Amino acid sequence: MNIRAAVLERVDGPLVVGDLELAPPGPEEVLVRLGASGVCRSDYNAVDGTTSTPFPVVLGHEGAGVVEAVGDGVTRVAIGDHVTLSWTPSCGTCPECVRDLPQLCSTIWPVMGAGGLMDETSRLARGGEAVYHYCFLSTFAEACVVPERSCVPIPRDVPFDVAGLVGCAVTTGVGAVWNTAGVRPGDRVAVIGCGGVGLSALMAAVAVGAEPVIAVDAAPGKLQTATELGAASVVQWAGSAEDTAEAIREASGGGVDYAIEATGRGEAMLTAVLATRGRGAAVLIGIPRAETVVPLPALTIPRMERRVLGSIYGSARPERDFPRIIELYRSGRLPLERLVSHRLTLDEVDRAFELMNSGDALRVVLDLNPGAVPGEEDVPS
Ligand SMILES: [Zn+2]
Ligand SMILES: [Zn+2]
Incomplete structure (x- = not known):
């Protein structure tokens, strides 16, 4: 045909x-x-x-x-x-x-x-x-x-x-929260990058009772949508991984249990790691370019029991x-x-x-x- x-x-x-x-x-x-x-x-x-x-x-x-x-x-x-x-x-x-x-x-x-x-x-x-x-x-x-x-x-x-x-x-974002991370009620969650995948992750976190759910993006319009979908607070990209992570840590009362990264950008992946509290996990969904390398503050990985979780197709x-x-x-x-x-x-x-x-x-x-x-x-x- x-x-x-x-x-x-x-x-x-x-x-x-x-x-x-x-x-x-x-x-x-x-x-x-x-x-x-x-x-x-x-x-x-x-x-x-x-x-x-x-x-x-x-x-x-x-x-x-x-x-x-x-x-x-x-x-x-x-x-x-x-x-x-x-x-x-x-x-x-x-x-x-x-x-x-x-x-x-x-x-x-x-x-x-x-x-x-x-x-x-x-x-x-x-x-x-x-x-x-x-x-x-x-x-x-x-x-x-x-x-x-x-x-x-x-x-x-x-x-x-x-x-x-x-x-x-939707499945990429929702599944990262429900399957890869296994977010539970009361877990603190940040979602970095509020396009279709990130907002799907945000809805999934809200649906299971994560608290707070913090939305992070550079675009004010997307943060507005995230608020309408249940984000407790929003953090606008602050120009660097360190400053943005600090704002997330402040908004969450000391760091999140899960930072869901949906942009595929190296600096956003670093933000996700830096935004976690002890035993917290950066959940990396976004697909980076093959040559992307993310340098991590290695001491904090064992000292804080931080984790990095990859997630493909949720x-x-x-x-x-x-x-x-x-x-x-x-x-x-x-x-x-x-x-x-x-x-x-x-x-x-x-x-x-x-x-x-x-x-x-x-x-x-x-x-x-x-x-x-x-x-x-x-x-x-
Ligand atoms: Zn796709
Ligand atoms: Zn097979």
Whole structure:
């Protein structure tokens, strides 16, 4: 079938929206008609070369839609199901999966960079030439073919924009708080960087009863949103890691139990470490450039029993965590709709990246089938 999609031709290259050929789903693959896709920093990492990927490529890894066709052997989903897509279709059998660390699956990570699906071949083409997938998904398109294991069924009343964000930003932030850190009621939490991921972490900390929850950012508008979402106090970036950490320590009564770092900047990572109190942990979510090195005040690590925890994809198991996040959204405990600051069409994808890079946007979402997504109209009322 033919679809419209945004193709990135090369590093720093243009994103060209045009027609592609999408092959039918193979065994254990699923064709999804997309409702919406969030635009993530990790997509831009392919544009500016932070992440290397084969070209030409269709970016996008934060989508949700309706199952339109299934390949042989598919058992997890059926035609008509609404799904959120996971970019870690973990294998379930490798040593990391057996250790209950599907986010570190040693089968999928080496395959992901090849730009195909699980068999390392592409279902996308243009004029007969292969076009590559991104993170097994490629959601800057009207439809995509993905591994069955990327599909997590969701209730039909969840809007596709919110459901799409659960596929990356929300789970990355919420999971860092609930899974990686294991924040408990009364723990002191600071969130550094209040974009879509950071605000998701903040909502998760508020939802479990962390106190206080302190929001840190350079942009006053984002701090205002953080306050509306339950931050007890806010700290504006003070120009250096030391000064910002001191302000967090003051606002928290002597340092936090968990400092969640969502920017990927080295100075913000140092801030996170310096903001912790004894036994506290800096939880590093943001993806830094490969050459980034963070010098730490080593003496304080043993003396204060400080810890540094890494978190990828919120240490999540998507089939377990997407539904519980969505249930708390439906009950109003995680007001995820507040993350969507801009809605654009596929043709406006360049503008989406501009907004993201301006620092003014929370999450920009592309509406991929304006009007109705086929299959959406049979939503029960
Ligand atoms: Zn992402
Ligand atoms: Zn695995």
